[in-house]
Amino acid sequence: MRSIQVLISVLIFFLPLTASGLEITLHPMAEVSTDFVLLSDIATFSETSPFTKALGSKRISSTPQIGKKITIQRSILQKKLTREFNIKTNLLWKGPATTIISRKGTQITPDAMLISINNFLKNSQGSLPKAEYSFTPRELPLPFEIRTGNLEIKVIPSDPDIIGSSRFTLLYLVNGKIAKNISIRGKLVAMAPVAVLTRGVKRGSILHPDMLKMEPRDLSTLRTPCTDLRRVLGKILTKRLRNGSILDLSMVEFPPVIHKGDLVKMILKHNGLTLTASGMSYMNGKQDQIIKVKNIRSNKSVFCKVSSPGIVEVQI
Known part of the structure; x- marks a missing residue:
């Protein structure tokens, strides 16, 4: 007899939830930071389950621009969920008739x-x-x-x-x-x-x-x-x-740091590579001055910038 009374009490406790279905309570305002508004951004559920987790992940709207606001009406949201997601579960909606959404x-x-x-x-x-x-x-x-x-x-x-x-x-x-x-x-x-x-x-x-x-x-x-x-x-x-x-x-x-006829080290830096060659100065050169230098190996003349005594940088 005692067991039957306990069972009846348990059934009575769960009866209102079964009769009324899942409760969805909308918030009057919500602030989102993503490009889409999810149902879980603007509502809470009366229970936690795989179903409510999936339902909360549904995109219900695009977010407004920063500094702007949009309004979602509960009646339109109800029709959207029923029509687009084919939800058969009995849903009980609570909260305000509209929700104002701003973007964080x-x-x-x-x-x-x-x-x-x-x-x-x-x-x-x-x-x-x-x-x-x-x-x-x-x-x-x-x-x-x-x-x-x-x-x-x-x-x-x-x-x-x-x-x-x-x-x-x-x-x-x-x-x-x-x-x-x-x-x-x-x-x-x-x-x-x-x-x-x-x-x-x-x-x-x-x-x-x-x-x-x-x-x-x-x-x-x-x-x-x-x-x-x-x-x-x-x-x-x-x-x-x-x-x-x-x-x-x-x-x-x-005074010049390189003199006419001096043997110099020619340095070429390009695209992360450094190449060197031996050359001979055609003229005197002061620090940072552009002078003409002959590449001893190729016998070609190029313009170089005086870097330091005995060293020039090839200009390209």
Whole structure:
């Protein structure tokens, strides 16, 4: 008798669920981050089973654009599930008559954009003159949102040499595709010590330590400043300069590091390959000067850039 009473109690407990079927409760609002809205994004089920797991994975709509919203009506959703997915199970719908859906995005703030530019400058310092680099935007850009995903940020300076750039373009790639690009104009400053005249010096004078001192200047406003006094001391000044003038390397006469008739090592770098050959200089050459060199093996003449004493780089 006791067993029968327990069985009846269990049947009574489960009877309402069997009679009413599966309950689906809609949410008034939902935020999604994918390209499609799933039923599980906007609703919860009264039970967990393989059936509800499959039902929750059904795509019911495309997501709106970031910053936009769409509304899904319960009545239309009911018809869609019945018609497209041929659901026979008795479903009991609860919750609001409509659900408002928005798309989740990643917000990019003005501070985050400037951090990206400063990180780019920091990571590029290995290939830049030693200096303190800072970028000040002309005006702060407006914040924006992009879709969520694997985010990659590329920074492109307006000048390939970076110094002298007046604009930086930021490319925001999500899952390998461009989601947003924005250009920020401003002032790039590269402060570094450069050689400055301590007094007026005539053309043809030999530069001595008491004629020069190092003072911080913005490299972006200079052409080829002297950042190392050892390069110019003992050299001849080719232009008259006043006290306080910045010494440019073009104003200093440097002796040739390669002389006419010297045997030199020719280096060719192309597509990751490095080739070398022996050559003979047709002329004197100063540092970074382009000179004509004869390849001893092929007897052909090519133009090369003076790299260091006895070494030239083939220009292609």
